Amino acid sequence: MYVGTLSFDLLLGDVRSLKEKRSVVRPIVAELQRKYAVSAAEVDHLDLYRRAGIGLAVVSADAGHVTDVLDRCERLVAGRPEVELLSVRRRFHGDDD
Numbered sequence: 001m002y003v004g005t006l007s008f009d010l011l012l013g014d015v016r017s018l019k020e021k022r023s024v025v026r027p028i029v030a031e032l033q034r035k036y037a038v039s040a041a042e043v044d045h046l047d048l049y050r051r052a053g054i055g056l057a058v059v060s061a062d063a064g065h066v067t068d069v070l071d072r073c074e075r076l077v078a079g080r081p082e083v084e085l086l087s088v089r090r091r092f093h094g095d096d097d
Contacts, residue, residue, distance in 0.1 A: 003059050004066040006073055007089040009044070010052045013082050021049045024082055032056055032076065036069050063094060
C-alpha cells in the first residue's frame with residue numbers, strides 16, 4: 001500500500017471576505033475530489049481571507065499511480081488563474097515506512 005499527500009499554500013486574488021474565499025476554495029477542492037478520486041479539504045489559514053491551505057491524500061496499491069495522481073493534482077491547482085501557488089509539500093509513504 002502506498003499513500004501520497006500534497007499540501008498547497010495558496011494566495012487568493014481579489015478576495016475581500018471569508019465568504020468570497022469559500023467561493024474560490026470550494027470549487028478547487030470539489031474538482032480535485034471529482035476528477036482524481038482523492039480525499040481533499042481546506043486545512044490551513046482558515047481565518048485568513050486571502051490565504052488558503054488545501055491538503056489531499058491518495059491511497060493505491062501501485063506507487064506509480066500515486067505519483068501520477070499527485071502530479072496531476074499539482075498541475076490542476078497550479079493552473080488555476082484565481083490563485084497563486086506559494087508552495088507545495090509532497091509526502092510519499094510506502095511499505096517500508
